[in-house]
Amino acid sequence: MSAAIELIDVRKSFGATEIIRGVDLKIEKGERHAVIGPNGAGKSTLFNLITGKYSLSGGRIELDGNDLKGLQPFEINRLGLSRSFQVTNIFPRMTVFENVRCGVLWAMGYKYSFWHNVDKLTDVNERTQQVLEEIGMVERSQIPAGVLTYAEQRALEIGITIAGGAEIIILDEPTAGMSHSETDQAVDLIRQVTVGKTLVMVEHDMGVVFGLADKISVLVYGEIIASGAPEEIRGNAAVREAYLGEEAA
Amino acid sequence: MSNVASAMSTSANGSIVRRNAVWLIAILVVIGLPFIFSGGVAIAVLNQMGIAIIFTLAYNMMLGQGGMLSFGHAVYFGLGGYFAIHFLNIMSSGSFVLPLIFVPIAGAVAGLAFGMLFGSFSTNRAGTVFAMISLGIGEMIASSSLIFTKFSGGEEGITADRTEAMPLFGLNFAQEIQVYYMIGGWMILATWLMYRFSRTPVGRLANAVRDNPERAEFVGYSQKHVRFMSFAISGMFAGVAGALFAVNYEIVTEETVNALTSGVVLLQAYIGGIGLFFGPIVGAVVFTLLQTLLSNYTEIWALYVGIVFVATVMYAPFGLSGLIAMHVPVLQAGRLGSLLMPYVKIGVPAVVCGLGLIGLMELFHFTGDRAVGESEKELFGYVFNVDTATPWVLFGVLMVGGFILAKRMGPAVFEIWQEATNFDNSGDNK
Amino acid sequence: MAELIIFSLLNGLVYGLLLFMLSSGLTLIFSMMGVLNFAHASIYMLGAYLAYSISSVVGYWPGLIIAPVIAGIFGALVERYGLRNVHKFGHVAELIFTFGLAFLIEEFVQLLWGKQNLDYREPEILAVPLFTLFDSTFPAYKAFMLLVSVGIFVALLIVLTRSRVGLIINAAITHPNMVGMLGHNVPLVFMGVFGVGSALAGLAGVIAGPVLGTFPGMAVALGPIVFVVIVIGGLGSLIGAFVASLLIGFLQTFAVAIDYSFGDLFTFIGMTLDSQSAISDLYTVTIAQLGPILPYLLLVLMLIFRPTGLFGTREV
Numbered sequence: 001m002s003a004a005i006e007l008i009d010v011r012k013s014f015g016a017t018e019i020i021r022g023v024d025l026k027i028e029k030g031e032r033h034a035v036i037g038p039n040g041a042g043k044s045t046l047f048n049l050i051t052g053k054y055s056l057s058g059g060r061i062e063l064d065g066n067d068l069k070g071l072q073p074f075e076i077n078r079l080g081l082s083r084s085f086q087v088t089n090i091f092p093r094m095t096v097f098e099n100v101r102c103g104v105l106w107a108m109g110y111k112y113s114f115w116h117n118v119d120k121l122t123d124v125n126e127r128t129q130q131v132l133e134e135i136g137m138v139e140r141s142q143i144p145a146g147v148l149t150y151a152e153q154r155a156l157e158i159g160i161t162i163a164g165g166a167e168i169i170i171l172d173e174p175t176a177g178m179s180h181s182e183t184d185q186a187v188d189l190i191r192q193v194t195v196g197k198t199l200v201m202v203e204h205d206m207g208v209v210f211g212l213a214d215k216i217s218v219l220v221y222g223e224i225i226a227s228g229a230p231e232e233i234r235g236n237a238a239v240r241e242a243y244l245g246e247e248a249a
Numbered sequence: 250m251s252n253v254a255s256a257m258s259t260s261a262n263g264s265i266v267r268r269n270a271v272w273l274i275a276i277l278v279v280i281g282l283p284f285i286f287s288g289g290v291a292i293a294v295l296n297q298m299g300i301a302i303i304f305t306l307a308y309n310m311m312l313g314q315g316g317m318l319s320f321g322h323a324v325y326f327g328l329g330g331y332f333a334i335h336f337l338n339i340m341s342s343g344s345f346v347l348p349l350i351f352v353p354i355a356g357a358v359a360g361l362a363f364g365m366l367f368g369s370f371s372t373n374r375a376g377t378v379f380a381m382i383s384l385g386i387g388e389m390i391a392s393s394s395l396i397f398t399k400f401s402g403g404e405e406g407i408t409a410d411r412t413e414a415m416p417l418f419g420l421n422f423a424q425e426i427q428v429y430y431m432i433g434g435w436m437i438l439a440t441w442l443m444y445r446f447s448r449t450p451v452g453r454l455a456n457a458v459r460d461n462p463e464r465a466e467f468v469g470y471s472q473k474h475v476r477f478m479s480f481a482i483s484g485m486f487a488g489v490a491g492a493l494f495a496v497n498y499e500i501v502t503e504e505t506v507n508a509l510t511s512g513v514v515l516l517q518a519y520i521g522g523i524g525l526f527f528g529p530i531v532g533a534v535v536f537t538l539l540q541t542l543l544s545n546y547t548e549i550w551a552l553y554v555g556i557v558f559v560a561t562v563m564y565a566p567f568g569l570s571g572l573i574a575m576h577v578p579v580l581q582a583g584r585l586g587s588l589l590m591p592y593v594k595i596g597v598p599a600v601v602c603g604l605g606l607i608g609l610m611e612l613f614h615f616t617g618d619r620a621v622g623e624s625e626k627e628l629f630g631y632v633f634n635v636d637t638a639t640p641w642v643l644f645g646v647l648m649v650g651g652f653i654l655a656k657r658m659g660p661a662v663f664e665i666w667q668e669a670t671n672f673d674n675s676g677d678n679k
Numbered sequence: 680m681a682e683l684i685i686f687s688l689l690n691g692l693v694y695g696l697l698l699f700m701l702s703s704g705l706t707l708i709f710s711m712m713g714v715l716n717f718a719h720a721s722i723y724m725l726g727a728y729l730a731y732s733i734s735s736v737v738g739y740w741p742g743l744i745i746a747p748v749i750a751g752i753f754g755a756l757v758e759r760y761g762l763r764n765v766h767k768f769g770h771v772a773e774l775i776f777t778f779g780l781a782f783l784i785e786e787f788v789q790l791l792w793g794k795q796n797l798d799y800r801e802p803e804i805l806a807v808p809l810f811t812l813f814d815s816t817f818p819a820y821k822a823f824m825l826l827v828s829v830g831i832f833v834a835l836l837i838v839l840t841r842s843r844v845g846l847i848i849n850a851a852i853t854h855p856n857m858v859g860m861l862g863h864n865v866p867l868v869f870m871g872v873f874g875v876g877s878a879l880a881g882l883a884g885v886i887a888g889p890v891l892g893t894f895p896g897m898a899v900a901l902g903p904i905v906f907v908v909i910v911i912g913g914l915g916s917l918i919g920a921f922v923a924s925l926l927i928g929f930l931q932t933f934a935v936a937i938d939y940s941f942g943d944l945f946t947f948i949g950m951t952l953d954s955q956s957a958i959s960d961l962y963t964v965t966i967a968q969l970g971p972i973l974p975y976l977l978l979v980l981m982l983i984f985r986p987t988g989l990f991g992t993r994e995v
Binding site for chain 2: 098103110118
Binding site: 316318320370373374376377378380381382385386388389392396508515519549552555556558562563610613614617618 | 771774776779783786793899971972
């Protein structure tokens with residue numbers, strides 16, 4: 001059985017600068033995998049490579065056995081991968097309800113239909129309502145998304161990401177910019193909505209990482225220097241030196 | 250009431266009548282208008298309005314719904330018109346005949362075909378690239394229409410006779426009032442279809458791609474494909490409007506397909522408001538009225554339209570319909586009354602300033618344009634001698650004075666507006 | 680034949696350099712502020728009209744200085760009080776604003792000067808032939824136009840590559856935020872660039888008015904071509920603007936001179952044509968008639984296959 005995501009000797013250069021220098025990574029289905037590393041290590045670049053925003057300079061990425069070479073983001077999404085963004089990426093002029101509903105439509109098979117009336121699609125609307133309940137945004141569902149508070153937008157972001165029922169969820173710094181209490185809520189939400197799914201995330205908040213992840217990989221200067229269970233990483237000297245420093249949780 | 254139910258209630262609950270109240274009212278209005286505004290001129294204006302409404306709504310499918318700014322949408326309008334007029338001529342020659350009311354289908358087909366053709370490469374990107382490509386295509390087609398004269402009739406255009414189509418229930422559409430009802434019928438149909446489209450999955454995703462193309466890809470949709478569909482269908486309805494134009498005026502020329510027509514539809518859509526579905530209807534109505542009525546009172550009506558347009562872009566980017574929509578929550582909260590006095594306080598000086606500005610511009614225009622020896626200009630019911638200082642000083646004072654007063658009222662009115670629209674604690678208050 | 684080529688070259692050069700004067704300002708403005716200024720050609724029109732009025736009072740030469748200055752101030756004011764307010768609504772709104780401005784300027788020009796062609800003429804001293812070759816003459820005024828255009832090009836080159844201001848502008852083109860954080864008054868730089876760009880456009884109008892005509896439609900006639908030039912040349916690239924201006928200048932001038940049609944081409948390769956079909960015009964239309972379309976065809980092709988243009992580094 002193939003891994004959920006497999007990176008084989010992945011390389012990426014921008015011009016003469018090699019940002020990702022030969023990354024090998026295997027993420028099994030159902031795993032909760034965190035990628036950490038100092039700033040500038042290339043974490044976002046790695047995510048953009050997996051999700052099709054950037055093209056590979058070398059190596060291979062496979063999603064459930066499928067080679068992702070040359071695929072557009074929407075094609076990768078249709079293979080079962082969904083992502084959230086570091087900078088909040090929602091549909092600001094549409095209501096919260098509509099935002100989530102957009103995440104549901106393709107997954108439920110309505111595709112490019114120009115004859116169905118979305119207001120009458122019970123399955124779509126019920127699923128949307130379900131997601132809204134999960135992220136706790138039912139009260140605010142008719143508000144234009146651009147007007148929400150930052151934390152609400154982050155929650156909506158997660159909602160759109162999971163609405164389609166994708167099997168592999170990629171979250172890029174989901175708790176960035178949040179206060180302590182907001183972070184705790186976000187972590188609970190993430191844990192709840194990713195039950196049974198494969199979760200890959202980039203995070204800087206070590207509390208979140210050690211709280212959620214089954215497995216952690218450490219990316220430094222475009223290379224994975226360590227990968228394993230949280231306790232292993234905690235105790236790994238090279239990691240400490242490169243990254244955790246005195247912060248060793 | 251859960252959101253699912255509330256989202257669906259307007260569609261599921263209630264009788265057919267209540268669900269579709271808006272459309273039934275629209276149909277009644279269209280049927281009844283000619284009885285209020287009878288007479289040749291009125292009907293001609295209404296016909297023009299009807300065509301403009303369809304065209305502007307079609308245009309807004311791309312601009313307001315899809316986020317695609319096009320400077321060349323008259324291409325589909327004009328080509329729809331050309332195809333329709335040739336269709337009419339083919340019917341005149343007797344090869345086959347159809348009732349006139351089916352002619353817009355020729356326009357729709359032409360609009361759709363060319364929409365798909367040009368959309369296939371235009372929609373790779375949105376934004377400025379898209380706008381530039383649309384400009385290029387628009388200029389190409391407009392120039393081509395002067396070159397390929399067999400098809401376009403060159404500068405003189407192509408004419409046809411709509412009465413040569415197959416009569417429908419004995420009507421041959423020679424009279425304008427009959428054309429009115431044809432336009433009215435097609436307008437309701439087209440508007441209804443376009444509204445329905447906006448409620449389909451593709452229609453919703455068009456909004457999403459407009460707001461955030463990257464995100465839309467990550468819910469499974471190709472942004473290019475969504476834009477392409479909006480483009481093609483928008484072209485189709487523009488073609489319908491063009492065909493109705495051909496039927497109404499019985500002539501199609503280079504003007505129908507040129508940059509000016511493209512510019513005017515942008516103007517109409519933006520003034521009406523591109524953010525709401527019905528905004529362009531407001532814009533088309535207002536612009537047609539300005540164009541037809543205002544031109545009776547002043548020769549520089551285009552200048553006034555230009556000023557209104559630039560003012561809209563700068564201060565009211567949501568257009569007239571947006572301005573009205575902003576007041577709906579205020580009305581619902583019962584706070585509209587609190588806005589009345591402030592609006593009067595700033596409105597009166599603003600109007601005075603406007604009168605002053607208009608007066609000065611009219612005087613100026615008159616002095617530039619007049620015959621030798623003429624020095625009397627009528628304005629707002631009074632006669633002024635432009636060679637004396639009086640009218641200039643008068644309107645100058647009105648303009649400057651009005652401006653200063655209005656500016657002074659500004660902050661206070663704005664504060665009251667803020668209060669009236671502050672709904673953060675509305676759960677506690679009302 | 681040689682006469683045709685030589686004069687087409689010369690005229691193409693004059694026209695191309697004129698296009699450069701217009702496109703240089705426009706591409707600078709775009710690459711700095713991301714705004715495609717639809718009203719740029721309208722300011723060109725304003726320059727011509729202002730020069731006309733000035734020349735009716737004090738003669739041609741003062742207009743050469745005064746009109747561009749007024750145009751430049753106008754441009755700076757537009758940026759400061761108009762564009763800056765619309766900036767927050769996004770690029771599309773900015774485009775629509777400049778579009779509305781172009782429309783407004785055209786209407787105001789008609790209000791102030793009327794709708795007819797104006798008799799704006801070159802100064803007497805230049806209204807003579809410079810030389811005569813075969814049967815055609817080349818007016819001294821066109822040589823003057825060449826001189827001014829080349830002078831502007833050289834001046835721009837020096838300012839942008841050798842002066843401190845030029846250095847700041849170059850930096851602000853690619854990294855406006857960074858330049859702001861280094862302490863330079865970026866809004867002032869923007870206003871300045873917009874002003875200078877407008878002054879250049881005004882100057883182009885002053886010198887082109889007598890040759891290309893001074894009438895309310897002159898902005899609409901030239902405007903789209905200037906867009907074609909900057910897109911083909913590549914945004915942000917002055918070299919690109921230069922090359923593309925000459926390219927389009929020569930293309931249009933030569934196309935007008937070529938009288939061969941597609942029909943000639945088809946006959947040449949042995950095909951006959953049906954003169955009754957609806958697109959029979961395609962066979963009889965000459966390259967000369969197609970002249971107006973060619974730049975737009977190039978524009979569309981460039982945007983599809985290479986949106987960065989010939990020399991540009993940024994996409995539109």
